[in-house]
Amino acid sequence: xxxxxxxxxxxxxxxxxxxxxxxxxxxxxxxxxxxxxxxxxxxxxxxxxxxxxxxxxxxxxxxxxxxxxxxxxxxxxxxxxxxxxxxxxxxxxxxxxxxxxxxxxxxxxxxx
Amino acid sequence: xxxxxxxxxxxxxxxxxxxxxxxxxxxxxxxxxxxxxxxxxxxxxxxxxxxxxxxxxxxxxxxxxxxxxxxxxxxxxxxxxxxxxxxxxxxxxxxxxxxxxxxxxxxxxxxxxx
Numbered sequence: 001x002x003x004x005x006x007x008x009x010x011x012x013x014x015x016x017x018x019x020x021x022x023x024x025x026x027x028x029x030x031x032x033x034x035x036x037x038x039x040x041x042x043x044x045x046x047x048x049x050x051x052x053x054x055x056x057x058x059x060x061x062x063x064x065x066x067x068x069x070x071x072x073x074x075x076x077x078x079x080x081x082x083x084x085x086x087x088x089x090x091x092x093x094x095x096x097x098x099x100x101x102x103x104x105x106x107x108x109x110x111x112x
Numbered sequence: 113x114x115x116x117x118x119x120x121x122x123x124x125x126x127x128x129x130x131x132x133x134x135x136x137x138x139x140x141x142x143x144x145x146x147x148x149x150x151x152x153x154x155x156x157x158x159x160x161x162x163x164x165x166x167x168x169x170x171x172x173x174x175x176x177x178x179x180x181x182x183x184x185x186x187x188x189x190x191x192x193x194x195x196x197x198x199x200x201x202x203x204x205x206x207x208x209x210x211x212x213x214x215x216x217x218x219x220x221x222x223x224x225x226x
Contacts, residue, residue, distance in 0.1 A: 032212050043116070043202050043217030044155070051212070091212075102147075102155035 004088045009107040018075040020106050022088030025069040032091055033064060035073045037084040038105070044087065047073065078110045114138065116218035118203050124224045125193050133188040133221045137205030143167075144186040145206075145215060146178060150199040158201075161186055162208055193225045 005023040012018040024033065032051050036044040048055055048062045050071075055062045061074040075082055087105040117136045125131050137144050146158040157170040161180035169176075175191040184205075190197055200222050204215040 034214055036217075041200075041219075043204075043219045044215075046214045046216055049212065049214055101157065104154055 003101075004090060004103055006086070006088055006103065006106045008104065009109070011109050011111055012075075012078050014080060014110050014112050015077055018078040018082065018108060018110070020073040020075075020086050020088075020108065021070065022073070023070045024088070024090050027068050027090050033062065033068075033071050034089045034091060035060070035062065036087045036089065036102075037082075037108075038087070039081075039084045044102075045084075047086075078108075080110050080112065082108065083110045084108060116203055116205050116216055118201075118218040118221050120221060121219070122222045122224070124226065126226055127193055127195060129193050129225075131190045131193060131197075131223055133190075133201050133203075133223070135186045135188070135203030135205075135218060137184050137186070137203075138216055140207060141205035141216070142184050142208040143206050144180055144184065145204045146186070146188050147202040147204065148172075148199045149202060149220070150196075155202065159188070190223070195225050198223060198225045 032049050034049040035047040038044045048057055048060050050062045050064055052064055052068055064071045085105040085107050087102050116138055119134045123131055143162040145160050147155040148158055149155050158172055159178050160168040164180050178188040180186045200220040202217050202220045204217040206213045206215050
C-alpha cells in the first residue's frame with residue numbers, strides 16, 4: 001500500500017469548511033483513497049473514498065488531484081462533533097493485500 | 113442496519129492469562145479484520161479472515177490467533193498475556209463482493225493487562 005503524509009494537527013472554526021490535505025505521491029493506478037476519522041475511545045468511522053473522480057456524500061467531499069498524488073477531504077460546515085483524528089489511507093485492488101495501513105493521521109480541532 | 117459489534121467492551125486480565133475477544137460483523141459482510149491500537153499509537157493490523165479462512169496476518173507473535181465462524185463472526189485469542197498487550201482491539205468488516213468496499217469498524221474491546 002502507498003504511504004500517505006498528513007499534517008499532524010489542524011484547527012478550524014465552527015461553521016467554516018475544514019480542508020484536510022493528504023499526500024500520496026507513490027499511489028498506483030488501482031489504489032483507492034479512503035478517509036476515516038476516529039473520535040476518542042471509539043472505532044474509526046468510514047467517511048468517504050474515491051479512485052480519481054471527486055466524490056461527495058452526506059458527510060464530506062473528496063477532491064483528488066488529476067495526477068492523484070494528493071487529495072483533500074472537505075467538511076463543508078464543521079461542527080464541534082467533527083473534532084477527531086482523520087486518517088487518509090490508500091488501498092489497492094489486489095485482494096491478497098487487504099490490510100489497511102493507518103498512519104498517524106491529522107488531529108482536527110473545531111473551535112467554537 | 114446494525115453496525116459491527118464487539119464484546120466485551122472492557123476486559124481486565126493478569127499477565128500470563130488468556131483473553132478472548134468477539135466480533136459480529138455487519139450482516140452480509142464476509143470479511144473480518146482485527147487491529148490493535150495501543151495508547152498513543154496508530155492502528156496495527158493483526159489478522160484478516162474471509163469466508164472462514166485466515167487470509168493475512170500482521171507482524172504479531174503466534175500467541176495472537178483467531179478464527180472466523182460459519183456465520184462470519186470472529187474471535188481473537190491472545191495467549192500468555194503480556195503487559196504490552198494492553199490496548200484497544202478493533203474489529204472491522206466489509207463485504208467481499210466489491211473490491212473497493214470500505215471497512216466498517218466496531219468500537220473495540222479495551223484490554224488491560226495487569
